[in-house]
Amino acid sequence: SQKIEQNSEALNIQEGKTATLTCNYTNYSPAYLQWYRQDPGRGPVFLLLIRENEKEKRKERLKVTFDTTLKQSLFHITASQPADSATYLCALDFTGGGNKLTFGTGTQLKVEL
């Protein structure tokens, strides 16, 4: 069955550094991959979507890469700030139908002063 793997260990980095989070998946390669941010006790918020024919996508301090050969996406936050502290989830639609997203368990990022 399809699986998504995100590092379950929290990532602690210093303010101003670049945070890099990893999302690996098995089997079927989806047509696109999404990243969401979730704060404690809140619903996830969409950040970025990258399609299989896009190697890289940027939005302000965020950058996502998508390597369908490695079956991996990397999510980067440059010049990180304490306000970036949250759990980051990757999500894929393995069905291709656009209705069913499978979410990873997320990686908790903590940016320290």
Add this chain to the structure above:
Amino acid sequence: SQTIHQWPATLVQPVGSPLSLECTVEGTSNPNLYWYRQAAGRGLQLLFYSVGIGQISSEVPQNLSASRPQDRQFILSSKKLLLSDSGFYLCAWSVPGKETQYFGPGTRLLVL
């Protein structure tokens, strides 16, 4: 602009009691609607999704059911709650044919 509401925000219920969680979306028509559950330290599990009034797809066998009585209303129900039903329940919507989902604030359910 579009908004999504869920209520109640928190709920404490005894085992064996019924459940009704409501989700409504404003500012859009004919959205796809979703119910997810997030157990502590776990990922989001898709429970139900709906592409139209009265059209419900169930993803996992469970003690829960869903209904969509109106275009922008999605209800999650149970006749008798189990301890294992505790969790954080999230409703989401998307534009048909678009990939991004937009989540509500969630309902934290504790079954005792």
